[in-house]
Amino acid sequence: MWDYSETVKEHFYNPRNAGAVEEANATGDVGSLSCGDALRLTLKVNPETEVIEDAGFQTFGCGSAIASSSALTEIVKGMTLDDALTVSNQDIADYLEGLPPEKMHCSVMGREALQAAVADYRGEEWSDDHEEGALICKCFAVDAVLIEETVRANNLKTVEEVANYTKAGGGCASCHEGIEEILAMVFEEKGETFDPTADVIPAVESTPETLVAGATGMTNLQRIRKIEKVIESLRPQLQLDGGDVELVDVMGDTIYVNMTGACNGCQMAAMTLGGIQQRLIEELGSFVKVLPSTEMPKTAAGV
Amino acid sequence: MEGIYLDNNATTMVDPVIVEEMLPYFTDQFGNPSSMHAFGNKVGFAIKKARKQIQELLGAEHDSEIIFTSCGTESDSTAILSALKAQPERNEIITTVVEHPAVLTLCEHLEKEGYKVHYLKVDAKGRLDLSEYQQVLSERVAVVSVMWANNETGTIFPVREMAEMANRAGVMFHTDAVQAVGKIPMDLKSTKIDMLSISGHKLHAPKGIGVLYLRRGVRFRPLLRGGHQERGRRAGTENTASIVGLGKATELAMEHMEFENTTVAAMRDRLQEGILDAVPYSFVTGDPDNRLPNTCNIAFEYIEGEAILMLLNKQGIAASSGSACTSGSLEPSHVMRAMDIPYTAAHGSVRFSFSRYNTMAEVEKVIEVVPPIMAQLRKLSPYWDGDRPLDEPEKAFAPTYA
Incomplete structure (x- = not known):
């Protein structure tokens, strides 16, 4: 059985805004029947103000698809179209107090329905930009x-x-x-053979000095620079997900970072921190702990 | 336990009589059956008795043809891999598209290792075409593995006939019978079945115990090598308490065989009739004329199975579904797809599977609860309009592929 939050269950058992909106002037149909999820979102948009006055959904799908649709309509009602377009799938998931990873695509479907409906209202063509695999x-x-x-x-x-x-x-x-x-x-x-034992191309260049210096032989400055370099190298992948990370301070073996954007408050933040920590341990060759800057001792943070 | 349990093809309750029978083997009778002292001796006899009980249910010629394993999956893997190891000159396997993942995933893996696998197709009712089967039987085939009854639809395959055909072609025959054992009578000594898998927890024994039936004289290579347990065919200290439990379970299954095929079948039939009468746009999948007495699989069109299960669960009713979402994969059940059930129905297929512990009162309660649930979900469905589907639903609602 899925570990659904109480909010997901509540929205599934008592969906808000179910059914098509009367006098709708925007419709977004998205989903994939083979995947078992499909959603029609109908909006009534005020032509003067572009405010979404009413929203309704019809969903063929599982419990979390229905709950995500219900949450989406609640979120966007009263928003202008431009504001509504900034709603991310993470916003939908957050509204529902989280979704299991296998079910995140339900929230993606909600955001896509919204984009499709806005495109429909504006007379634009909407095309999905990603294909979903297993x-x-x-x-x-x-x-x-x-x-x-x-x-x-x-x-x-x-x-x-x-x-x-x-x-x-x-x-x-x-x-x-x-x-x-x-x-x-x-x-x-490519006509090549995959070698599972191949070494990774080192992200941080190993020069004779760093090799000789090793983890313990580094000066404080060298060490912080190295930490900075590792964190820098991890940013592009976080940015791909609309998030980011910055180094705040280093205190002994504890490294404080700031998670921003989509990473902030994301349920995966803890796992991402774990990943950053793992990488830093590997690169530094000694144990370190990575914590969000919110856990910094107040005096030390200068607050 | 409160609630109505109609998911007995997933697993069954351990019969309290069986629990009683097992308990001494955790405490007083804790000995290792291989030991020379009195502590082990009695346990050895208990295992011997269980082996006899299972032999009787299967109609096997010798009790030494019963090998205890840890589960149905282990039995399946042992059988198929043994056939390949014992006959290295043969590199083909025949199975069906609707097998349980215990067989299917293994076969897909073996394909990557270079084996050729023939997957027999099924028709709209889930039936095999034996002439297709005949065509692929050859001296290159190491083993045929075909389930006795399908776990999702209960459809029974003609395994006796298929074993005869394999035997004539000089090919080993294995059947995954985890759903069939205890529900339909068997007499293996009068068949040409070489290997057969059983899973204890499908017939009111505990989880973690299985059996591989291995006909005497069939060439065999063990999966687990080590000690001399099970005559060296399956090393590892015996799961004594569970073996005793499975022995008792097979004895009870024998006693209830007629009940299963009359009373249980009647409850199943009543449920099916009651639901089909009350819920429009629903139909039975598989082959209703040739299926297990305890199973029925009903597809509810234009709604999705996980949502159905959640609402049933809220009313205390347990069933299962072939929808993609219940498995975490993106595709609906491979069994539904193999029968060419349209996506709009495959995702809404629900399996109700009975046991001898269900009652007719429970059936009536389910018949009462199901129709409003389907109506409630259809009200949310983009394919539905008022009291019926949209005209040409798949055209009227054709979402952008996402």
């Missing part, structure tokens, strides 16, 4: 298509690199066989 990484909800595309675009060679770019495989590690299969397939297309 879910490979259940910890971070990453599907096969995304992994394959990222591997191709960045010429990735190892499971570890895939984890660094997409987060897939960065959690429980049970999907590593699946990731290796995707890597092997892409390699084969």
Whole structure:
């Protein structure tokens, strides 16, 4: 049984705004029947102010698809179209107090229905910009298509690199066989052979000095610079998800960071922090703890 | 436990009589059956008795043909991998598109290792075409693995006939019978079935115990090598309490065989009739004329299974569904797709599976509860309008693929 939040269950048992809106002037139909999820969103938009006066949904789908649709209509009612377009799937998931990773696509469907409805109102053509494949990484909800595309675009060679770019495989590690299969397939297309034992191209260059210095031989400044460099190298993948991270302070073995954007308050933030910590431990060669800056001692933070 | 349990193809309650029978083997009778002292000796006899009880239910010729394993999946893997190991010159496998993942996932994996797998197709009622089967039987095939009865629809395959055909072609025959054992009578000694898998928890024994039936004389290579348990065919200390439980469970299954095929079947039939009468746009999937007495699978069109299960669960009713969402995959049940059930119905398929512990009063309660649930969900469905589907629903609502 899925671990649904009370809010998800409540919205499923008592959906708000079910059914088509009377006198709707915007309709968004999205979903995939083969996946078992499809949603029609109807909006009544005030032509003068572009305010969404009413919203209704009709959904063919599971409990979380119905709850996500219900949440979406509640969120956008009263918003202008421009404001509504800034609603992200994470907003929908947050409204519902979280969704299981396998069910995040339900919230994505909600956001897409909204984009489709706005496009319909404005007489534009809406086309979906991503294809969804089989879910490979259940910890971070990453599907096969995304992994394959990222591997191709960045010429990735190892499971570890895939984890660094997409987060897939960065959690429980049970999907590593699946990731290796995707890597092997892409390699084969290029006429190469995938070598699961290949070393990762080091993200931080190893110079003779750093090799000699080692983890313990670094000066404080060298160490902080290295931490900075590692965090810098991790930012692009977070930005892909609309998030970001910045280094705030280093106190002994504790490193404080600021999670911003979509990462802030995201249920995955804790796991992302874990990933950053793991990477830093590997790069520094010694144990460190990564904590959000909110957990900094108040005096030390100068507040 | 409160509630109405109609998910007995998933797992069953351990019969209290069986629990009683098992308990001494956790405490007083804790000995290792391989030991030479009195502590082990009695346990050894208890296992021997259980082996006899299982032999009787299966109609096996010898009790040594019963090998205890940890589950149905282990039995399936042991059987298929043994056939491949014992006959390295043969590199093909025949199975069906509707097998349980215990067989299907293994076969897909073996394909990656270079084996050729023939997947027999089914028709709209889930039936096999035996002439297709005949065509792929050859001396290149190491093993045929075909389920006795389908877990989702209860549809029964003609395994006796298929085993004869394999035997004539000189090919080993294995059947995954976890859903069929205890529900339909068997007499393996009069068949050409070489190997058969049982799972204890499907017939009121506990989870974690299975059996592989291995006909005497069939070439065999163990999956687990180690100690001499099970005559060296399955190493590892015996799960004694569960073996005793499974022995008792098979004995009870024998006693209730007629009840299963009369009273349980009648409850199933009443449920099916009651639901089909009250819920429009619903139909039975599989082959209703040739299926297990305890199973019926009904597809409710234009709504999705997980939502149905959640609302049933709220009313204390347990069933299962072939929808994509219940499994966490994106595709609906491979069994529904193999029968070419349209997506709008496949996602809304619900399996009700009975046991001898269900009652007719429960059936009437379910018949009362189901129709309003379907109406409630259809009210939310984009394919539905008032009291019926839209005209040409799949055209009227054709969402952008996302």
